[in-house]
Amino acid sequence: MMLWSSSDAAKATGGRLTRNWTASGVSIDSRTLQPGDLFVALKDARDGHDFVARALEKGAAAALVNRVPHGVSPDAPLLIVPEVQRALEGLGAAARARTGAKVVGVTGSAGKTSTKEMLRAILSGQGPTHAAEASYNNHWGVPLTLARMPADARFTVIEIGMNHPGEIAPLARLARLDVALVTTVAPAHLEAFDSVAGIAHEKASIFDG
Numbered sequence: 001m002m003l004w005s006s007s008d009a010a011k012a013t014g015g016r017l018t019r020n021w022t023a024s025g026v027s028i029d030s031r032t033l034q035p036g037d038l039f040v041a042l043k044d045a046r047d048g049h050d051f052v053a054r055a056l057e058k059g060a061a062a063a064l065v066n067r068v069p070h071g072v073s074p075d076a077p078l079l080i081v082p083e084v085q086r087a088l089e090g091l092g093a094a095a096r097a098r099t100g101a102k103v104v105g106v107t108g109s110a111g112k113t114s115t116k117e118m119l120r121a122i123l124s125g126q127g128p129t130h131a132a133e134a135s136y137n138n139h140w141g142v143p144l145t146l147a148r149m150p151a152d153a154r155f156t157v158i159e160i161g162m163n164h165p166g167e168i169a170p171l172a173r174l175a176r177l178d179v180a181l182v183t184t185v186a187p188a189h190l191e192a193f194d195s196v197a198g199i200a201h202e203k204a205s206i207f208d209g
Contacts, residue, residue, distance in 0.1 A: 001024060001150070001151075002022045002023070002024060003023055003024050003025055003026065003038075003148070003150065003151075004022070004023040004026070004038055004091070004147075005020075005021075005022050005023075006019075006020045006021045006022065006062065006077075006079065007020070008094070009023070009038065009062075009064075009079055009091065010079060011094070012087075012090045012091050012093070012094035012095075013064070013079065013081050013087035013090040013091060014081065014082075014087075014090065015064070015079040015080055015081035015087060016079070016080045016081075017078075017079055017080075018074065018075055018076065018077060018078045018079075018080070019075065019077050021061045021062045021077045022061060023036060023037060023038035023061040023062060024036035024037065024061070025037040025038070025148065026038050026040060026091070026144060026147045026148050027039050027040065027055070027060070028040045028042050028048065028140065028144060030048075030051040030054045030055040030058065033055050033058050033059075033060055034059075035058065035059030035060075036059065036060075036061050037055075037059075037060050037061060038060065038061055038062050038063070038064060038079075039051075039052065039055035039056075039060040039062070039063045039064065040063075040064045040084060040087075040088050040144070041063055041064060041065045041066075041069070041084055042084055042085060042088070042140055043084065043085075044140075048084070049065055049066075049067065049069040049070075050069070050070075052065060052069040052072050053069065053071045053072050056072065056076060056077070060077075061077060062077035062078060062079055063076070063077070063078050063079070064078075064079045064081065064084055064087055064088070064091075065078055065079070065080055065081070065084065066080065066081055066082060066083060066084050067080070068080070085139070085140065088140060088143045088144060088147065089143045089174060091143065091146075091147035092142065092143030092144070092145075092146035092147045092174055092175075093143075093146070093174060095146045095147050095148075095149045096146050096149075096174070096175060096176050098151075099149055099151070099153060099156070100154075101130070101149065101153040101154055101155055101156045102154070102155050102156070102178045102179070103155075103156045103157075103158060103175055103176065103177050103178050103179075104119060104123075104155065104156070104157045104158065104177065104178065104179045104180075104181070105157075105158045105159075105160050105172055105175055105177040105179070105180045105181065105206055106119070106157065106158070106159050106160065106180075106181045106183065107137075107159075107160045107161065107162070107168060107180075107181070107182055107183070107203050107206045108181075108182050108183025108184045108185070108203060109183070109184050109185055109186035109187075109188045109199065109203070110183065110184055110186060110188070111183040111184060112135070112137065112159050112160075112161065112183060113134075113135050113159060115181065115183050116131055116132060116157050116159045117131070119131070119157045120157055123154075123155040123157070126154065126155070127154030127155060128150065128152050128153050128154050128155075129153065129154065129155040129156070129157065130145075130148070130149050130150055130153040130155070130156045130157070131145075131156065131157040131158075131159075132145040132157065132158060132159045133145075135159060135161070136159065137158075137159040137160050137161035138161055138167075139167070139170075139171065141159075142158055142159075142160060142171045142174060142175060143174060145158055145159075146158070146174070146175060158171075158175045158177070160172060160175070160206060162202055162203075165193065165198070165202055166202075167202075168202055168203065168205045168206050168208075169205040169206075169208040172205065172206045172207070172208050173208060177206070180206045180207050181206075182203050182204065182206065185199055185200045185203055186199075187199070
């Protein structure tokens, strides 16, 4: 099933195509990539551009990059953008705009993933339900979860985490939540906050979405 056409992805990201393609999934890890996935070459501890050639060899439909990677032909299926992280956010925003799914966001000092999985189980009984894998709850995990959202999803469950002040609200706004939940507030990440009240204030910013 097609998840992204090259034209839709280019429109969402403002990128330049080297050729047309269709993608059935979105991946940020060449080790778990499935044939037909769009590989997103994020840069973190390691640069995803170093793994584009491997991803294409494994059957990636295309790669989202900010340059033609070393060892990759310029006419390989690429979507070239100024900034890959921002482009992933563009894919997430476009996926959210085109879906009819109700989107639920979960945050809290503990219990986020278990609550997400309980919601997935409950909502799946009411219709097709999409949810984040593992604990994909940060600045790349949330847009990735949105970008992977199938067209037939009736419900989507997003997990939103944080380590520092100001991280939750932008992710909540990107996800445009229909329902937001805070599981609990506890003295976690106190090194980045003045008090538990500060943590509570940050967690409450999920309602900004």
